[in-house]
Amino acid sequence: MTQLKNDVFLRALQRQPVPYTPVWMMRQAGRYLPEYNQTRAQAGSFLGLAQNPEYACEVTLQPLRRFALDAAILFSDILTVPDAMGLGLQFVAGEGPRFERPLRDESAIAALREPDLDSLRYVFDAVSLIRRELDGAVPLIGFSGSPWTLACYMVEGQGSSDYRQIKTLLYQRPDLLHRILDVNARAVQAYLNAQIRAGAQAIMVFDSWGGVLADGLFQQFSLYYTRQVLDGLQREHDGQRVPVIVFTKGGGQWIQDIAASGCDAVGLDWTARLSTARRAVEDRVALQGNLDPMALFGSDAAIRTEVRRVLADFGMVGAGGHVFNLGHGISQFTPPDAVLSLIDEVHTASRAYHA
Amino acid sequence: MTQLKNDVFLRALQRQPVPYTPVWMMRQAGRYLPEYNQTRAQAGSFLGLAQNPEYACEVTLQPLRRFALDAAILFSDILTVPDAMGLGLQFVAGEGPRFERPLRDESAIAALREPDLDSLRYVFDAVSLIRRELDGAVPLIGFSGSPWTLACYMVEGQGSSDYRQIKTLLYQRPDLLHRILDVNARAVQAYLNAQIRAGAQAIMVFDSWGGVLADGLFQQFSLYYTRQVLDGLQREHDGQRVPVIVFTKGGGQWIQDIAASGCDAVGLDWTARLSTARRAVEDRVALQGNLDPMALFGSDAAIRTEVRRVLADFGMVGAGGHVFNLGHGISQFTPPDAVLSLIDEVHTASRAYHA
Numbered sequence: 256m257t258q259l260k261n262d263v264f265l266r267a268l269q270r271q272p273v274p275y276t277p278v279w280m281m282r283q284a285g286r287y288l289p290e291y292n293q294t295r296a297q298a299g300s301f302l303g304l305a306q307n308p309e310y311a312c313e314v315t316l317q318p319l320r321r322f323a324l325d326a327a328i329l330f331s332d333i334l335t336v337p338d339a340m341g342l343g344l345q346f347v348a349g350e351g352p353r354f355e356r357p358l359r360d361e362s363a364i365a366a367l368r369e370p371d372l373d374s375l376r377y378v379f380d381a382v383s384l385i386r387r388e389l390d391g392a393v394p395l396i397g398f399s400g401s402p403w404t405l406a407c408y409m410v411e412g413q414g415s416s417d418y419r420q421i422k423t424l425l426y427q428r429p430d431l432l433h434r435i436l437d438v439n440a441r442a443v444q445a446y447l448n449a450q451i452r453a454g455a456q457a458i459m460v461f462d463s464w465g466g467v468l469a470d471g472l473f474q475q476f477s478l479y480y481t482r483q484v485l486d487g488l489q490r491e492h493d494g495q496r497v498p499v500i501v502f503t504k505g506g507g508q509w510i511q512d513i514a515a516s517g518c519d520a521v522g523l524d525w526t527a528r529l530s531t532a533r534r535a536v537e538d539r540v541a542l543q544g545n546l547d548p549m550a551l552f553g554s555d556a557a558i559r560t561e562v563r564r565v566l567a568d569f570g571m572v573g574a575g576g577h578v579f580n581l582g583h584g585i586s587q588f589t590p591p592d593a594v595l596s597l598i599d600e601v602h603t604a605s606r607a608y609h610a
Numbered sequence: 611m612t613q614l615k616n617d618v619f620l621r622a623l624q625r626q627p628v629p630y631t632p633v634w635m636m637r638q639a640g641r642y643l644p645e646y647n648q649t650r651a652q653a654g655s656f657l658g659l660a661q662n663p664e665y666a667c668e669v670t671l672q673p674l675r676r677f678a679l680d681a682a683i684l685f686s687d688i689l690t691v692p693d694a695m696g697l698g699l700q701f702v703a704g705e706g707p708r709f710e711r712p713l714r715d716e717s718a719i720a721a722l723r724e725p726d727l728d729s730l731r732y733v734f735d736a737v738s739l740i741r742r743e744l745d746g747a748v749p750l751i752g753f754s755g756s757p758w759t760l761a762c763y764m765v766e767g768q769g770s771s772d773y774r775q776i777k778t779l780l781y782q783r784p785d786l787l788h789r790i791l792d793v794n795a796r797a798v799q800a801y802l803n804a805q806i807r808a809g810a811q812a813i814m815v816f817d818s819w820g821g822v823l824a825d826g827l828f829q830q831f832s833l834y835y836t837r838q839v840l841d842g843l844q845r846e847h848d849g850q851r852v853p854v855i856v857f858t859k860g861g862g863q864w865i866q867d868i869a870a871s872g873c874d875a876v877g878l879d880w881t882a883r884l885s886t887a888r889r890a891v892e893d894r895v896a897l898q899g900n901l902d903p904m905a906l907f908g909s910d911a912a913i914r915t916e917v918r919r920v921l922a923d924f925g926m927v928g929a930g931g932h933v934f935n936l937g938h939g940i941s942q943f944t945p946p947d948a949v950l951s952l953i954d955e956v957h958t959a960s961r962a963y964h965a
Binding site for chain 1: 772773774777778780781782821823824825826827828860862863880881882883886900901902903904905907908909912913916919923937941943
């Protein structure tokens with residue numbers, strides 16, 4: 256494999272010295288970029304984009320042509336795995352993802368099986384193609400939804416404001432929910448290992464909906480299964496460590512628990528105080544985050560001020576590791592030029608913290 | 611005024627000894643009750659219900675006829691104040707509240723004024739009427755949205771998933787946002803003082819959207835103005851202390867800051883760990899919460915287990931104060947019988963913690 260030209264991101268995840276704080280953005284390949292919308296129009300649909308390795312590779316690389324990002328992330332969707340389990344993923348215009356056959360009864364749950372990885376080959380092919388095209392410019396991140404987050408969509412059938420279906424299952428038939436989560440954990444583990452074998456150099460687990468669980472139940476129904484995934488992950492490939500980031504939206508209160516999951520880094524949303532989080536984990540893991548994505552709607556001066564606030568909150572890097580990111584995916588309405596200010600400020604202002 | 615027959619709620623808020631943990635539920639007068647829906651149908655609309663003191667009194671009392679609740683809460687809407695400021699509140703069927711004239715430019719913001727309290731007389735009349743009808747059975751809670759939460763609706767014009775309008779204002783023109791918040795703080799203070807004079811025996815400030823702010827900005831744009839409200843509140847009426855509860859959805863990470871706002875109690879959502887929160891505030895304020903409202907969709911046994919989990923998490927009450935509540939408003943789909951299990955379990959199982 257080609258030697259990496261920029262390994263700042265991978266080194267920061269492992270809390271090794273770096274000259275500046277690396278930066279990438281959740282959903283950096285997305286609708287805020289006109290070139291993305293053009294490729295998506297060519298592909299005909301979101302799924303047409305995600306399921307075609309050439310298109311997926313093209314949109315993965317687009318933000319890297321504009322911005323000095325320190326990592327690329329595979330363009331895909333977290334719902335590819337339940338789709339491969341046969342739930343029938345659909346994207347209804349203006350409504351987001353929806354499953355034709357959500358899990359709503361005991362027999363459907365009993366029949367749930369891990370997917371044949373062959374049906375997800377388009378993802379692994381995309382990973383290999385992106386690695387080839389990147390040619391070592393920056394590392395490539397592979398990812399999956401967490402077992403709990405996938406289960407939310409699988410049971411609700413779509414996004415939800417109250418998670419009533421899955422929580423009714425949780426409080427009425429926890430045994431059935433545990434079965435779904437167990438299948439999901441094994442599926443996600445196999446899926447991520449295949450991404451690693453295809454060339455993913457770091458892994459991120461998105462627990463986007465862990466934060467809707469009650470304290471105590473988050474640990475049992477979300478984090479426990481994330482840990483199951485991590486326990487069986489291939490953490491080295493081609494002689495290189497493959498670091499793992501776990502991001503739980505709304506999980507700031509559980510950072511100590513999450514840090515103990517076996518991950519290398521914890522992703523935090525913008526409500527968390529990095530200084531507090533860092534003290535809580537005692538620099539045993541790196542932290543990733545956590546600018547409010549809406550800060551990119553501010554003036555150039557405001558964006559730079561907010562970036563410096565995040566950097567100062569983490570503080571002198573020392574034995575810690577900090578990867579700069581947004582606290583959630585970038586908004587589709589973001590002016591691309593705002594990203595230039597963000598990245599420039601991270602790269603410039605962070606150097607003082609790495610002295 | 612009539613002597614209170616049940617002052618357990620008020621005593622718990624002041625961390626005085628009580629024989630059991632008092633309980634009430636956010637949105638306890640609401641759509642999960644068939645009798646509420648009947649009264650609402652009679653009133654013709656949500657606003658017809660909220661703006662008519664007789665109807666407001668009737669629905670406030672309905673849950674108390676079914677359940678052994680330890681407090682009543684005024685039936686009203688947090689948007690009455692901005693409506694009285696002239697923003698034109700409307701309820702579109704199936705879409706929630708909407709303002710006809712949201713604050714979208716500098717001149718509209720410059721023209722914003724505190725409302726004439728006379729235009730909110732229907733609220734104070736409802737408070738007086740409810741007090742008369744309660745006849746001292748349980749205390750009556752008055753409430754308002756926080757300055758920030760009101761501003762969210764005033765700028766967005768409706769609910770939002772990303773708060774892009776108000777955050778654009780925050781990051782581009784913080785001066786304009788500060789002006790809105792300053793007007794709101796004075797308006798909310800006057801509004802709550804009028805509720806207290808009309809007979810509200812405790813006050814709750816709902817900072818429903820404080821949790822969407824970045825750490826650091828929450829303190830500047832939400833909590834600072836909540837503190838302004840509290841600083842000028844009349845904290846005694848008729849010789850009785852009027853305790854104040856501040857509830858910030860998603861605010862668990864900021865509990866120490868919130869506890870220092872001058873409130874008597876902090877309300878917590880279900881993601882918070884009460885034991886951690888209690889240690890953080892060192893029993894200087896009472897805590898209110900924090901059962902997941904979705905737990906009420908569980909079996910009778912599951913509801914009781916979850917209630918006991920919350921009680922045990924708070925632990926021996928000792929010098930602390932615990933008011934049991936949901937971590938958010940009760941869902942409109944809740945089976946009313948589930949509330950019977952909840953309240954019975956709180957009242958029964960909590961006695962051991964007050965030894």
